[in-house]
Amino acid sequence: MMNEIQKSLLKEVAALDALPTGAYNIRSDGSGIARNTTANIDIITKQDKQGIDIIIRPGTKNESVHIPVIISQSGIEELVYNDFFIGEDCDVTIIAGCGIHCAGKDDSKHDGIHSFYVGKNSKVRYVEKHYGEGEGRGKRLMNPTTIIELEENAVMKLETSQIGGIDDTLRITKAVLKENAGIIIHDKILTAGTQHANAEIHVEMNGDGSNCDIISRGVAKESSYQEVTIKIDGNAACSGHAECDSIIMDNGVILAVPQLKATNVEASLIHEAAIGKIAGEQLLKLMTMGLTEKEAEELIIKGFLQ
Amino acid sequence: MLQLKNICFSVDGKDILKDINFTAEDRFIAVTGPNGSGKSTLLKIIMGLTEPTSGQILLDGNDITRLPVNERADKGISFAFQQPVRFKGLKVSDLMKLAVGKNLKASEQFARACDILSGVGLCAKDYMDRELNDTLSGGEMKRIEIAMAAARGTKLTLFDEPEAGIDLWSFQSLIHVFEQLYRDTSGSIIIISHQERILSIADKILYLKDGVIERYDDGKKIMSELELNMHSSDCKVLTDKNTHCGKGRELK
Numbered sequence: 001m002m003n004e005i006q007k008s009l010l011k012e013v014a015a016l017d018a019l020p021t022g023a024y025n026i027r028s029d030g031s032g033i034a035r036n037t038t039a040n041i042d043i044i045t046k047q048d049k050q051g052i053d054i055i056i057r058p059g060t061k062n063e064s065v066h067i068p069v070i071i072s073q074s075g076i077e078e079l080v081y082n083d084f085f086i087g088e089d090c091d092v093t094i095i096a097g098c099g100i101h102c103a104g105k106d107d108s109k110h111d112g113i114h115s116f117y118v119g120k121n122s123k124v125r126y127v128e129k130h131y132g133e134g135e136g137r138g139k140r141l142m143n144p145t146t147i148i149e150l151e152e153n154a155v156m157k158l159e160t161s162q163i164g165g166i167d168d169t170l171r172i173t174k175a176v177l178k179e180n181a182g183i184i185i186h187d188k189i190l191t192a193g194t195q196h197a198n199a200e201i202h203v204e205m206n207g208d209g210s211n212c213d214i215i216s217r218g219v220a221k222e223s224s225y226q227e228v229t230i231k232i233d234g235n236a237a238c239s240g241h242a243e244c245d246s247i248i249m250d251n252g253v254i255l256a257v258p259q260l261k262a263t264n265v266e267a268s269l270i271h272e273a274a275i276g277k278i279a280g281e282q283l284l285k286l287m288t289m290g291l292t293e294k295e296a297e298e299l300i301i302k303g304f305l306q
Numbered sequence: 307m308l309q310l311k312n313i314c315f316s317v318d319g320k321d322i323l324k325d326i327n328f329t330a331e332d333r334f335i336a337v338t339g340p341n342g343s344g345k346s347t348l349l350k351i352i353m354g355l356t357e358p359t360s361g362q363i364l365l366d367g368n369d370i371t372r373l374p375v376n377e378r379a380d381k382g383i384s385f386a387f388q389q390p391v392r393f394k395g396l397k398v399s400d401l402m403k404l405a406v407g408k409n410l411k412a413s414e415q416f417a418r419a420c421d422i423l424s425g426v427g428l429c430a431k432d433y434m435d436r437e438l439n440d441t442l443s444g445g446e447m448k449r450i451e452i453a454m455a456a457a458r459g460t461k462l463t464l465f466d467e468p469e470a471g472i473d474l475w476s477f478q479s480l481i482h483v484f485e486q487l488y489r490d491t492s493g494s495i496i497i498i499s500h501q502e503r504i505l506s507i508a509d510k511i512l513y514l515k516d517g518v519i520e521r522y523d524d525g526k527k528i529m530s531e532l533e534l535n536m537h538s539s540d541c542k543v544l545t546d547k548n549t550h551c552g553k554g555r556e557l558k
Contacts, residue, residue, distance in 0.1 A: 303396030
């Protein structure tokens with residue numbers, strides 16, 4: 001039975017009011033509290049370390065897996081390994097996410113290492129949201145690592161976000177693509193106060209016809225710090241595009257580091273990066289529609305991170 | 307009713323507007339005049355986007371000279387920018403819903419927004435989910451800008467040169483938007499334009515030159531005077547560009 005804090009966190013990170021349909025595994029305060037499997041999706045607890053294996057049968061279509069993690073007590077630190085084995089010809093959605101409510105003096109920390117092995121011709125949509133709350137002095141810390149291997153013709157779309165409340169994070173995403181595989185990554189980060197966020201996204205395209213599109217958007221408010229490194233390696237006849245856009249506010253600091261590497265003459269790689277404050281004309285436009293300057297600023301940020 | 311009293315605006319010692327006085331008693335006023343005459347500055351001062359050096363702005367008898375932009379918007383002034391602003395992430399639907407108002411139910415907001423977008427020649431189905439970013443052309447942005455201002459349906463709507471960025475043929479089909487706004491609301495429209503079609507439907511035409519109102523008179527009267535002069539001119543469209551024509555004329 002979940003308490004109100006747990007329910008609230010679950011809603012925040014996985015948009016769940018109740019247990020989801022399909023396969024799921026809900027982890028709370030260091031242990032699993034609810035699980036469901038289906039005929040096509042199995043979830044097995046790891047024996048040698050913390051975490052689960054999610055096994056999706058070949059040919060599974062239009063099914064979803066929810067694996068949210070919530071931490072509602074201060075002083076909990078965990079390192080969890082979740083491995084996804086997605087068969088060939090699948091079309092599935094995976095909703096992950098982690099919410100921390102820290103009301104005490106001790107730090108709460110979740111390090112999650114997610115590995116995806118995506119079979120030939122499969123399509124995967126992966127949604128991951130990180131969120132922190134609570135008035136405690138303890139820090140809310142998260143370090144997610146996502147490792148992806150895409151087989152031939154496999155396509156994966158990642159929608160990852162960290163919208164407030166996390167004091168310190170190192171977010172690592174690494175993907176390796178074979179022939180005609182494609183990956184789309186949309187990553188969003190909002191930091192405030194003295195929060196620190198470091199994101200590293202590295203895509204290696206090793207197969208002809210592979211492609212990637214990475215869009216990173218960040219907003220650094222107050223005295224927060226953000227560092228975003230996007231690396232694309234083109235080792236075949238492939239195409240890669242990265243766009244790194246950030247809004248800087250107050251005394252925020254943003255460091256955007258693009259890195260393109262081509263080892264094949266047929267590789268086509270593009271990187272765009274921009275950092276700037278909210279344009280005055282944007283604020284004025286919304287003010288002509290009746291919003292106060294603060295409301296206009298909030299709407300611009302909401303849209304930017306939408 | 308809008309009233310401007312002794313409005314002056316100077317920047318770096320240069321007088322852009324010089325002692326502007328006028329009362330918008332009529333509901334459709336077209337502002338025209340050469341480039342640099344102060345037309346856009348005048349509209350921005352009314353909206354609060356630019357602060358006048360001196361003078362007073364009254365709306366329905368209340369002094370709004372020091373009111374911020376959003377409070378003027380709340381009092382019933384809307385503004386369509388000459389250069390529409392782009393937003394990464396915000397969609398057409400986000401701003402259209404804001405424009406039609408919070409008091410409507412979501413379904414009513416959507417329906418009204420769709421109607422108005424259709425009115426400016428954009429299929430709502432194709433545009434409501436589009437981001438207001440660089441993927442929209444200048445002409446599309448301009449139509450959306452006009453739609454947003456019209457959607458608010460306020461007592462005073464200001465259009466800063468709506469024809470800029472839209473080809474002449476497309477703009478002809480947009481004129482009904484202003485006519486409909488005039489017909490469906492009891493509000494007033496002040497529109498900066500050089501288009502003869504716009505000037506011909508205006509109740510009043512205000513001709514601004516070098517920061518001074520040179521003429522503020524009945525629209526039909528001015529247009530008929532222009533018709534009479536037409537025989538001696540090669541120019542068919544009243545624009546400030548007529549100075550490039552061999553037999554250009556001035557509106558006096």
